[in-house]
Amino acid sequence: MPAIYVLNVPEFCALVDVSRIRPGYRVSPRGPNYFKIESDLELCFSRKELGFKPAVWYGSLTGGLDGKIVQFDRDELRVVGNDT
């Protein structure tokens, strides 16, 4: 089960906002400063959907990761579980 952590700051909040309304994604607080986003299968994000410029996009996982990155190019990010 993949999970990512997102610092609660404006530049990364789109990751949380998009995940809250996506079926199968769960968002919960992690400590006072972070959100944890997880799903049973995989976590997928598109840069355009998030509205991220490249320099921010490529730091999308700076909050922390529990899983394996299987795609991280200019437009798409896919994270699967460690055992996948």
Add this chain to the structure above:
Amino acid sequence: MINDQVNTNSLRLYGVHHTARPTWKLQETVAFYRDKLGLPLIHAISAKGWGREGHPDFLHFFFDSGNGSTIAFFYYIGTERPDFLEPRTEEFFYRSTHTAWQVETRQQLVEWKAALESKGIEVSPLTRHEVIESIYFADPNGYPIEITLQLRDFSNLDNEDARLTIEAALKEEADAVAENHKIADIDTVWRRKGKLLAQVEG
């Protein structure tokens, strides 16, 4: 009474006074900083070489870059630039050493870009980062320069996040060194940080 250890906890610094680098292009450097960028030339030292034997006579001059900061150059009289200081402006490692000046509004950043380009200086597009937005260009010596706008103040969240990121990287690097290799990728650091965060209560 002599203190063996100086306690730095009560000490602080008050910003940048100057950064300095050598130039072998006196005309172009003065023309660029004083005339094109419009930074006032506010101090110049000219001296016989002193100190270490063989030190050339030199000029050391300072341009005002705002808020009490300056950018300074050494011009060593009668010398040639050594090969190891040849600019390698296309390489990441070279470009990482740079000066970033601050502006206060996005409009100022846009105006700087237009002004620089009107003087024939090649300037990058505005580049948005996490907490800053920047333009990039190079001086006649090949030294990289950035002008940046801070988009928000740093907060305690940023401080704590920085602590965790660097803690994760330090642990991964120590493990890698112990196993005689290097950190494989940033994924490795992110996973380590995830483990640190998994231990956080709540």
